[in-house]
Amino acid sequence: MDERSSEIALIHKAQAQNLKKEQRRQSFWVALMWLFGLITVSILILVVGYVLLKGGSSINWEFLTTPPKGGLSGEGGISTTIGTTFYLVGLTLLIATPLGIGAAMFLIEYAGEQSLGSKFLRSMISVANFAVETLAGIPSIIFGLFGYALFVSTLKFGFSLLSAALAGACLVLPTIIRTTEEALLAVPDDYRRGSLALGATKWQTIYRVVLPASTPGIITGIILSVGRVISETAIFYVTLGGSYHMPTSIMDSGRTLALHLYYLAMDTRAFDKAMGTGAILVVMIILINLLIDFVSRKLTAGVRKVQ
Amino acid sequence: MSGRMIADKVVKYILFASAIISIIIVLAIGFFIFRESIDAWTEIGVSEMLFKTVWRPGIDQYGILAMIAGSLSVTFGAILLGVPLALGCAIFLAEIAPEGVQAVVRPAVQLLAGIPSVVYGLFGMVILVPLIRNINVPGNSGYGLLAASIVLAVMILPTIASIAEDAIRAVPENYRHGSLALGATKWQTITKVIIPAGKSGIIAAVILGVGRALGETMAMIMVIGNSAIMPRPLSSNPLTFFLSQARTLTGNIAVEINYATGIHESALFATGVVLFGLIIVVNASARRIIRSQKYVEKAN
Numbered sequence: 122m123d124e125r126s127s128e129i130a131l132i133h134k135a136q137a138q139n140l141k142k143e144q145r146r147q148s149f150w151v152a153l154m155w156l157f158g159l160i161t162v163s164i165l166i167l168v169v170g171y172v173l174l175k176g177g178s179s180i181n182w183e184f185l186t187t188p189p190k191g192g193l194s195g196e197g198g199i200s201t202t203i204g205t206t207f208y209l210v211g212l213t214l215l216i217a218t219p220l221g222i223g224a225a226m227f228l229i230e231y232a233g234e235q236s237l238g239s240k241f242l243r244s245m246i247s248v249a250n251f252a253v254e255t256l257a258g259i260p261s262i263i264f265g266l267f268g269y270a271l272f273v274s275t276l277k278f279g280f281s282l283l284s285a286a287l288a289g290a291c292l293v294l295p296t297i298i299r300t301t302e303e304a305l306l307a308v309p310d311d312y313r314r315g316s317l318a319l320g321a322t323k324w325q326t327i328y329r330v331v332l333p334a335s336t337p338g339i340i341t342g343i344i345l346s347v348g349r350v351i352s353e354t355a356i357f358y359v360t361l362g363g364s365y366h367m368p369t370s371i372m373d374s375g376r377t378l379a380l381h382l383y384y385l386a387m388d389t390r391a392f393d394k395a396m397g398t399g400a401i402l403v404v405m406i407i408l409i410n411l412l413i414d415f416v417s418r419k420l421t422a423g424v425r426k427v428q
Numbered sequence: 429m430s431g432r433m434i435a436d437k438v439v440k441y442i443l444f445a446s447a448i449i450s451i452i453i454v455l456a457i458g459f460f461i462f463r464e465s466i467d468a469w470t471e472i473g474v475s476e477m478l479f480k481t482v483w484r485p486g487i488d489q490y491g492i493l494a495m496i497a498g499s500l501s502v503t504f505g506a507i508l509l510g511v512p513l514a515l516g517c518a519i520f521l522a523e524i525a526p527e528g529v530q531a532v533v534r535p536a537v538q539l540l541a542g543i544p545s546v547v548y549g550l551f552g553m554v555i556l557v558p559l560i561r562n563i564n565v566p567g568n569s570g571y572g573l574l575a576a577s578i579v580l581a582v583m584i585l586p587t588i589a590s591i592a593e594d595a596i597r598a599v600p601e602n603y604r605h606g607s608l609a610l611g612a613t614k615w616q617t618i619t620k621v622i623i624p625a626g627k628s629g630i631i632a633a634v635i636l637g638v639g640r641a642l643g644e645t646m647a648m649i650m651v652i653g654n655s656a657i658m659p660r661p662l663s664s665n666p667l668t669f670f671l672s673q674a675r676t677l678t679g680n681i682a683v684e685i686n687y688a689t690g691i692h693e694s695a696l697f698a699t700g701v702v703l704f705g706l707i708i709v710v711n712a713s714a715r716r717i718i719r720s721q722k723y724v725e726k727a728n
Contacts, residue, residue, distance in 0.1 A: 140613075146615060151524055154520040157513055157517050158516075158529070161533065161585065162532065165536045168543065220446045220449055227444050228447055231443065245448060249450055252454045259457065260707060261645060263461070266681060270463075270697070271456065295450070298450070322435070323440075325436075355646050358645075358686075359681075379545075379546045383546050386550050386650060387649070392553070399547045399551075406543060409542070410538060410539055
């Protein structure tokens with residue numbers, strides 16, 4: 122009897138030791154994971170904080186409202202580059218948004234249709250999905266090279282807002298398609314059945330019922346695209362030309378804020394002005410992230426109401 | 429047929445047309461970049477371009493091996509620095525962080541993803557390059573693979589962290605319960621059950637990170653030095669390899685395309701073809717791995 126209980130006691134002791142060892146190991150690794158999380162946040166604070174503090178000091182009303190002087194001086198403000206950025210954002214989205222929403226509608230609303238029994242259409246849909254995935258992975262500079270070959274050279278649009286916007290539209294298209302698809306998928310099927318049962322056609326159902334219900338999701342995709350056009354540089358470096366004047370037509374060359382930052386840093390080494398431009402860019406991106414957060418919160422609130 | 433029925437049909441075809449535009453764009457990208465590069469492949473020669481290390485358009489030397497090596501080296505450096513941090517961050521967000529902390533870290537990761545490439549590049553130029561210049565090795569300019577790898581590591585962190593987090597979250601809750609019920613600690617559960625179960629997704633996240641790294645352009649131009657040379661150690665210490673300047677495939681295109689003409693321009697498009705091919709292979713393999721993961725989950 123005694124022997125057995127001492128054996129059991131030994132086992133218990135060994136188990137307790139093993140548990141302690143595992144717990145120590147666990148606290149070490151968990152602490153390390155906390156450290157990794159902390160490092161990530163610190164990197165963000167370091168980069169954003171530095172750019173805002175350093176850049177903030179060169180931002181004033183004059184910096185924002187005077188055009189760059191050009192040449193190699195790096196003198197002047199950034200007014201025309203802000204204007205060009207908005208111009209390009211507008212033009213790019215004007216091209217990409219209808220295409221992206223249309224594509225997503227077809228891929229989600231029509232792909233499951235019985236009348237699409239034909240093999241050709243079905244394979245087209247799976248190829249289209251594959252193409253969207255491929256586009257999403259293609260780097261900015263390749264879109265730029267494509268835009269340069271097709272729009273700038275072959276179609277002779279030159280280095281212009283039009284060339285840049287067409288190339289930019291190809292770049293943001295997968296973003297708009299994917300977010301719109303998600304938004305459409307989130308609309309309950311009951312909505313569609315209810316509308317069809319009332320005698321509406323498919324398109325009436327999509328336009329009057331599905332589209333309004335998925336608006337916040339679609340808007341999220343558009344805002345994301347705005348952010349991409351503001352921050353992408355390589356694609357516009359090889360399609361937009363880089364003139365620091367305010368473009369007066371879509372055939373004019375121009376430079377966005379991000380491009381201006383690049384020229385300031387690389388060509389003129391005007392790091393203070395570059396930092397100022399960077400600070401404006403970072404503020405824009407923060408605002409865009411907040412806006413997306415706000416819209417998607419609205420989206421989840423809407424879904425909750427439905428349920 | 430009533431008007432609204434006709435509208436219904438017409439709209440369907442319009443939507444179909446927009447759906448296949450993505451296909452047309454992908455094909456057009458491949459077609460135009462390849463078409464412009466044909467002259468280079470035929471006049472310079474495929475092996476001459478791919479396996480020669482001298483790139484000097486002035487004397488008609490168009491070897492891009494140095495740029496391939498540059499792209500691969502900086503990607504390797506970024507993976508070495510960025511992957512442990514990104515995966516740690518993913519595990520932290522998915523399994524360890526309390527909700528209040530997640531609400532801070534996750535938006536931070538998102539914001540890191542949104543910050544423009546040129547801002548990272550500028551930060552690298554102003555902060556990292558002068559710091560690295562202090563390392564006392566002859567020929568060290570501060571610009572080079574080390575600065576570029578650090579910048580790139582931060583840039584691929586959000587991609588890898590968010591996809592890996594999704595992969596970890598996708599592991600069914602039963603797995604966790606089962607492991608904990610058997611007496612495993614939380615950390616044992618994470619390393620022995622959850623990570624092996626989410627392995628494919630995590631690997632795919634890293635591969636997609638590689639894809640992003642290969643495609644990054646402006647930040648690389650700003651900190652890597654852009655010398656079209658094979659990266660090599662600056663002294664007898666092999667670690668000084670990372671102090672070497674280099675040029676990436678992406679940088680080669682962007683730096684020269686605006687003034688290149690003739691065969692030089694064609695050679696830059698050929699650089700684009702090589703980059704495009706690399707990216708397609710990398711991304712396709714990530715997709716394959718993600719698919720195989722779905723299959724395993726179904727089988728369970």
